Amino acid sequence: MKIGAMLGDILRSLFKKPATELYPFVKNPAPEDLRGALQYDPSKCTGCQLCIKDCPANAIELVTVDKVNKRFVMRYYPDRCVYCAQCVQNCRFKCLAMSDEQWELATTKREAFVVHYGKDEDVEFLLEKAANAGVEEPCIQE
Amino acid sequence: MEKQDSNGKFIVPIGPQHPALKEPGHFEFAVEGEIVTGAAVRLGYVHRGIEKGAEARNWTQNIYLLERVCGICSHIHATAYTLGVEKLANVVAPPRAQAIRTLVAELERIHSHLLWLGVAAHEGGFDTLFMFSWRDRETVMDLLEMITGNRVHYSTNILGGVKIDLDDEKITAIRKGLDFLEERTHHYLKVINTDETFLGRTRDVGTMSRQQAEELGAVGPTARASGVPRDLRVEAPYAGYHEFPVRLITATEGDLHARFVVRMNECLDCYRVIREILDRLPGGELATRVPRRIPEGETISRVEAPRGELVYFIKSTGGDKPDRIKVRTPSLCNWGTVTSVAVGHKLADMPMLLAGIDPCFSCNDRMVRVNRPDQSQTWSWENLRQYGIEYYR
Structure with missing residues (x-):
């Protein structure tokens, strides 16, 4: 039985660096x-869309630009994603991966939460089409 | 804050919004002076409709939904669910997958118990212990982040196995982390056993006899601190616990101090089990194939969550979505012990008594179905969501 059983810890930690990380100054x-x-x-x-079938958060859509030549654009919503990696x-073709570098995803801009992946010309083609018509292009979901 | 009801008793309401509570719940303590003469609890403030939501998602998507029943014991929820679904589909996950499931579950138990140690110490006014135990908890959180890829929702399970693997580098890091944690746990055990001011707040407070614990249906460390030998990992081993048995840790005193001792000793046993798993990690596949449509049937899946026995009821009609999933979490079983043990204690002991069972409010609150004979209807997930939006508008 004693009083102040953790006094030693307190005194020792006076001479130590803070346990917290200095984020965002040191990453x-x-x-x-x-x-x-x-x-x-x-x-x-x-374009098999197995990734979309099991996504628990509807965070991915696949737009087919040209099915015969296998030209696809993936629209990814990082704000909906729950980062479970089920996709x-x-x-089966190892075309998806989770990044260990892009994890500071908080932003005040809404645009950052719609990411288009694909060949540059395909993405451009899609965005142009959407801007001209004023309506969303048809996208395939299950 | 006090209000007087018709019986002339003072009732102190606490919550649902209260600085002493970390999650919303409503408690009413009838007091005579400082002494509590009656206690009542009202839950349901964090109801999210998860069980109904599970009916609208396919078997795989549900792993991630059910993982979010609780933020602290997320892996064990997914494990209970996947074990149940595998049982329905007549599939057994490979030994390596079972071992990794057990390993993550035990790491999660350490994380949960260290978190609880901090919270309970904080409720008792011992903030030094709170700060230090949470600093050390970061070690196990970092280990979990390293092996699974996320600090909180590990998403380790898939139907039929796991999606993460261990290599030598990770095993070395886990061993190093465990050595540090073991040393610290011994230290905390010494602190809670010797610090006189803290013992004054825990010894002989909220004492629950073995008979009481059995009658009230207590589970987990709360029951084990009263001497009830109840641990599903020992009684009905699942996943890797056949291969890597755990020791049943009990105490006889049944007071708050015993709950501290049981939880800390359980942490020490976790370190031993994890080391054993790392020593004899089975080789082979990480997952087996599970069909998209699960055969018709119903099953009960029971696992030992950090807080006690967790029960899943899963019913399939042969489709790619479950017909019904019912979750019974351990916190719900332990509420009865708080309200009956509270009587006769000082009001100032109530925060510690509440924290003593390691309550998780959002775990409790799920679908309650009210059957009115004149008004019966089935709602879809979309209806329920719309109702929620309208209700709070």
Whole structure:
């Protein structure tokens, strides 16, 4: 029985650095397997849409530009995403991955929450079309 | 804050919004002077319609929905669900997957118990212990982030196995973290056993006898602190607990101090089990295939969450979505112990008594179905959502 059983801890920590991180001044690298923003590689995609089928948050859409030549654009909503990586698990062609670098995703701009992945000309084509017609282009979901 | 009701008793209402509560719940303590003469609890402020939501999602999507029943024991919810679904589908996950599930579950138990140690110490006014235990909790959080990719919702489980693997680098890091945590846990055990001011707030406070605990249906460390030998990991081993058995940790005193001791000793046993898993990690596949449509049937899946026994009822009609999922969380079983044990204690002991069962409010609050004979209808998830929006407008 004694009083002040943690006094030693307190005195010792007087001479130590703070336990908290100095974020945002010092940014420690994230672990390798961190589930950050989704990355998409259009060159390997076959458009099977298995990723969309199991997404618990409806965070991904796949727009087919040219089905025969396998030209797809993925529209990804980082604000809807729950970062569970089920889409990465489902993808049989390894065209999806979660980034360990892009994890500071908070922003005040709404535009940042719609990300288009695909070949530049395909994305441009889509955005142009949407701007001209004033309506959303048809997109495929299950 | 006090109001007087018709019986001439003073009733002190606490919550749903109250500085002493970390989550919303409503308590009414009838007092005579400082002494509590009656207690009542009202829950349901964090109802989110998760069970109904589960009926609108497919089997895989539900893992991630049910993981969000609780932020602290997220992995164990997903484990209970996946084990149940695997049972329905007649699939057994490979041994390596079961071992990894067990490993993450035990790491989560350490994280939960250290978090609780901090919260309970804070309620008792011992903020030094709170700060230090939460500093050390970061070690296990970092380990979980390193092996699963997220600090809170680990999303380790998939139907039929797990999606993460362990390599030598990670195993070394886990061992290093465990060594540090073990040393700290021994230290905290010494602090809660010797610090006189803290013992004054925990010893012989909220004492619950074994008979009381059994009658009130207490579960988890709350029951084990009263000497009830109840731990599903021992009684009905699931996942990797056949291979890596745990020790049943009990105490006989049944007071708040015993709950501290039981939880800290459980942490020490967790370190031992995790080391054993790392020593004898089975090789092989990480997952087996599970069909998209789960065969018709119903099952009950029970697991030991950090707070006690967690029960899932899962019913399938053979489709790609469940027909019904019912979750019974351990916090719900333990509320009865608070209201009956509170009588005769000082009002100032109530925050510690409440924290003593490690309550999780958002775990409790799920679908309550009121059957009125004249008014019966089935609502879809979309109807329910719309009703919620209209209700709060």
